[in-house]
Amino acid sequence: MKKHLVISTGAGMSAESGISTFRDAGGLWEKYPVMQVCSADGFARDPAIVHKFYNERRAQLDTVSPNAGHRALVDLEQHFDVDVITQNVDDLHERAGSTRVHHLHGELRKVRAIDDDTLVYTLRPRECTTPDTRIDGHAVRPHIVFFQEAVPEFEPATKIVAGADIFVIIGTTLSVYPAAALLRYVRPGTPVYYIDPNPADVPADVHVIRAGASEGIAELARILLDKK
Ligand code: APR
Numbered sequence: 001m002k003k004h005l006v007i008s009t010g011a012g013m014s015a016e017s018g019i020s021t022f023r024d025a026g027g028l029w030e031k032y033p034v035m036q037v038c039s040a041d042g043f044a045r046d047p048a049i050v051h052k053f054y055n056e057r058r059a060q061l062d063t064v065s066p067n068a069g070h071r072a073l074v075d076l077e078q079h080f081d082v083d084v085i086t087q088n089v090d091d092l093h094e095r096a097g098s099t100r101v102h103h104l105h106g107e108l109r110k111v112r113a114i115d116d117d118t119l120v121y122t123l124r125p126r127e128c129t130t131p132d133t134r135i136d137g138h139a140v141r142p143h144i145v146f147f148q149e150a151v152p153e154f155e156p157a158t159k160i161v162a163g164a165d166i167f168v169i170i171g172t173t174l175s176v177y178p179a180a181a182l183l184r185y186v187r188p189g190t191p192v193y194y195i196d197p198n199p200a201d202v203p204a205d206v207h208v209i210r211a212g213a214s215e216g217i218a219e220l221a222r223i224l225l226d227k228k
Pocket of ligand 1: 009010012016021023087088105170172173195198199213
């Protein structure tokens with residue numbers, strides 16, 4: 001029986017693929033006013049700017065590839081029953097080959113009907129949207145969780161974390177809730193690892209690997225496979 005390995009990833013997971021993080025020097029939130037392009041109020045105020053912002057981020061997706069860290073997580077599926085819970089909206093975990101990926105904050109390649117959030121559509125490569133776009137007659141919005149909005153995938157994610165035999169956090173400042181609270185849902189005694197070159201403060205029993213994703217996951221694999 002393979003142990004259940006649950007991995008929670010943030011923007012740092014995609015940094016080595018060339019996708020900017022949000023809060024590092026030069027990060028996305030230094031270049032864009034976050035509440036204008038990633039909040040419910042911002043979308044209500046000027047949807048055209050929000051559509052443009054996500055069209056640009058989606059276009060970048062076609063120019064980047066999964067990195068060695070993404071691929072190392074796929075390799076771990078040979079030894080563990082792996083769930084990836086990501087704050088990232090890119091599709092790099094899927095393109096690397098991870099088989100169970102849960103997006104807490106939505107998916108860049110998808111939009112959904114404004115008048116019915118059960119209608120979710122995957123855009124074609126290089127397809128852009130504007131406030132005037134209609135799909136099946138519906139006006140659409142990015143399938144992204146904006147600030148000031150609920151995170152419907154959080155509850156299901158807590159159940160996955162509660163079933164983990166090992167919990168790993170990679171590449172996140174742990175500054176955005178409720179995603180940052182996933183750590184609280186591990187069963188007592190569950191080993192927790194945190195891979196980040198500039199880690200946020202975490203409880204003393206968390207095993208911090210101060211490294212980038214690719215190097216850190218290689219170190220994690222050595223630790224976990226030595227313990228098997
Ligand atoms: N490998 C691993 N981690 C890295 C690397 C790397 N090569 N480079 C940077 N990091 C780390 C940084 O040290 C930082 O801890 O990635 C983290 C990036 O933090 P943020 O930019 O805050 O990204 P994240 O924590 O994912 O943000 C959470 O905020 O804006 C919202 O919805 C957005 O999902 C996002 C959420």
